[in-house]
Amino acid sequence: MRNYLKFSLLFAFLGLAISLVFLQSCAQMASPPGGKKDTLAPVVLSSIPLNKSKNFKGKKIELNFNEYVTVKNLNQELLITPSIGNYETRIRPSGLTLVLDSALKDNTTYTFNFRNAVEDIAERNKGKNIKLVFSTSNAIDSLKIEGRVKHLLTNKKADNITVGLYPYTDSLSIDKAKPYYFVRTDTSGTYALENLAAGKYYMAAFEDANNNLVYNSAKESVDFITEPFIDLHKNETRNFKIALQNQDPLKLSKTTSTAKTILYEFSREIKAADLRFSSSEKPLYQIENDRNLRIYAGGLNKADTLKIEAALEDSIGRKYEFKLKAKFRELAKKEKSTYAALGFDVFPKVGAQIVPTDSLLLIFPKPVLQWVSKKVHILTENEDDLTFPDEAFSWNKFQNVLTIKSTFLPKTPKFTLALDKIAFVGPEADSTNEYKQVIKRLDPEETGVIEGGIRQPGHYIYQLLKGDKLEKAYEQKATGPCSFVNVEPGLYTLRAIVDTNENGQWDIGNYKTRTKSEEVHYFDTKIKLKANFQLSDLWITLP
Structure with a gap:
């Protein structure tokens, strides 16, 4: 009986001790309620190799932190220069390990920049300046190029822009090669390429929207040095201003035919178009949305196939010749032809004011087939009804923008632009409604x-x-x-x-x-x- 009591007391004390240890360990997992919020970023306690190590030949990179962490978007955030090829990532509660597939290069300084990949678990505080630099030789490269990147057309800071250095060769093209060293700009548009080896390099900055480290001219803004190479032997500053430089050729992407129009969609912007038609009657056409070409049927025989020779100029001045064939689609039996009035926009907009040098613009969504100039007139405050001489008007090439020249407008502080009904007729037998807009002059x-x-x-x-x-x-x-x-x-x-x-x-x-x-x-x-x-x-x- 006495032995039974001893064992019972012993188990009770053991159970109490285990409970206390468990409670203590649980208390260490989180801040007590009402305590100070953790604002400290995780700190590297140890690493393999140590930062700034020399003669490192291993295939395992390891970081250990002072608290539990989580690793996010490592593929996007971790920048490794020069490239190490493929690696396996192993995440631990208080660190991570990278196991390399291949051996490191001899006589090379490597930089592992983890940027915003590491956060603590408790408050999501991001690790700051988590970077590991080491060399496979007995020296660490120490040259640096730094600078700032802006958007050329807006002058705004450009963040997350790839800035790359390429080993110089005569045949280098940044749309085919990846940079040997690279970094990405921060939110202020600044960058610093560090621990660089001396040598000859080409240099460029580009958006790299798909994160493949290869420049895509159709979608990504870019800037670059104009000299053949940088002979790097001392620290330098290089600033860039990026802009889109799409050099892709103009191509026909899609053709859509309806009973009223044919729409040709192209791969890039069109600056000018001159069309020659096989038919004796010349249909109206226009450039739409800067990259599409629309042809209107008008009174053409829709049963005929339309042959077109299109002389086009793209947005960077290159000229092309396209031979096009198209046929307007016949209306289906149950399909009805709908009518809508011909709309337009006026400059200045309603409520805006003009100055003496401003002309009036009427901007139509499609070419105007015919119009009556006497149905465009001015009503003054003195109840005068004024029409314009023919020389007051000027049409653009596609007959969809009409200018009423400033020198023919009344000098009074206020007047009304008036359009009679059916002043303008479009290519689909649509016409404008009656319209009035008060135009005010801004006092000098x-x-x-x-x-x-x-x-x-x-x-x-x-x-x-x-x-x-x-x-x-x-x-x-x-x-x-x-x-x-x-x-x-x-x-x-x-x-x-x-x-x-x-x-x-x-x-x-x-x-x-x-x-x-x-x-x-x-x-x-x-x-x-x-x-x-x-x-x-x-x-x-x-x-």
């Missing part, structure tokens, strides 16, 4: 002047941009500084395009010939213009 004393730009002589396209989306509000071409008059009060960004080839538009570069896009420069701050103010000497500083 309610406007301001903005002067400045680039001091050096040259050919420039100056633009005043509004809002965060940088919508173009005013534009002028000059061979020196700019002067914008009659500008509405507001907050503006001043942009200057260097029109190198003097064609009146911004042109993209060509990564294949290492020709940069035409330069774009900005005044360094926003410009706040008040009514009846003149802001002068707003000079753009060139790099």
Whole structure:
């Protein structure tokens, strides 16, 4: 009996001890309720190899942290330069291990940058500057290239942009080769390529949307050095301004026929189109959405096959000849032809005001087949009804934008643009309804002047941009500084395009010939213009 009591007491004490240990271990897993929030990032306690190790030849990379961690998006976040090929990842509660498939290269400095891959479990605090650098030789490379990347057309910081160094060869093409060293920009657009070996390199920055480390010109913005190579033997600073440089050829992607139109969809933007038809009657056509070509049946015999010779110019000035065949689809028996009035947009929009140099624009969604100029007139405040002479009007090539020239508009503070019914008829027997819009002039004393730009002589396209989306509000071409008059009060960004080839538009570069896009420069701050103010000497500083 006495032995039984001893054993009972012994088991009771053992059970109590185990319970206390269990409770203590549980208490260590999380912060007590109401305690301070954990804001500390996980810290590396040890690693294999140690950071800045030399003569490392192993095939296992290991990190151990001071707390439980989770690893997220390792394939996207971990940047390894130069490449090590394939590896296996093993995640542990307080660390991770990478097991390499192949041996490391001799005489090479490696960098493993884990960026935002590691977080603590409790509060998701991201690890900071978790980077492992080691060498397979008795020296660690220490050269560095750093800089900043911006978007050329918006001047905004470009984050998560791949900046790469390529071993120099005469035949190198960044759309086929992967960089030997690479890094990605942070949220401020800055980057630092570190622990680089001396040597000759080519250098480029691009978006790498599909994370394959190969530049895709059709979808990814890019910038690059124009010299053949960098002879790297000291630290350098290199800044980049990226822009899309699509060099893909123009191709016909799709053809869609209806009873009224034929739509040709192309692979890239079309700047100009000249069509020659086999039929004696020439149908109307237009460019839509910058990359599509639509042909209207009008009065053509829909049973005939239409043969077309299309001379097209793409957005970068390359010319193409396409031989097209198409046939308008017949209406099915149960299919009815619907009618809709011919719509249009007016510049200025309702509620907007014009200045003395502004013309009126009527913008149609399709070509205008015929119109009656006398049905377009002006109603003044004095109840005068004014029509325009023929020279007041100007149509664009596709007959879908009508300009009423500023010099023929009344000088009164307010007037009404009036269109009679059936003033314009479209190619599908659709016509405009009666329309009226009050047009107001902005009092010159309610406007301001903005002067400045680039001091050096040259050919420039100056633009005043509004809002965060940088919508173009005013534009002028000059061979020196700019002067914008009659500008509405507001907050503006001043942009200057260097029109190198003097064609009146911004042109993209060509990564294949290492020709940069035409330069774009900005005044360094926003410009706040008040009514009846003149802001002068707003000079753009060139790099």
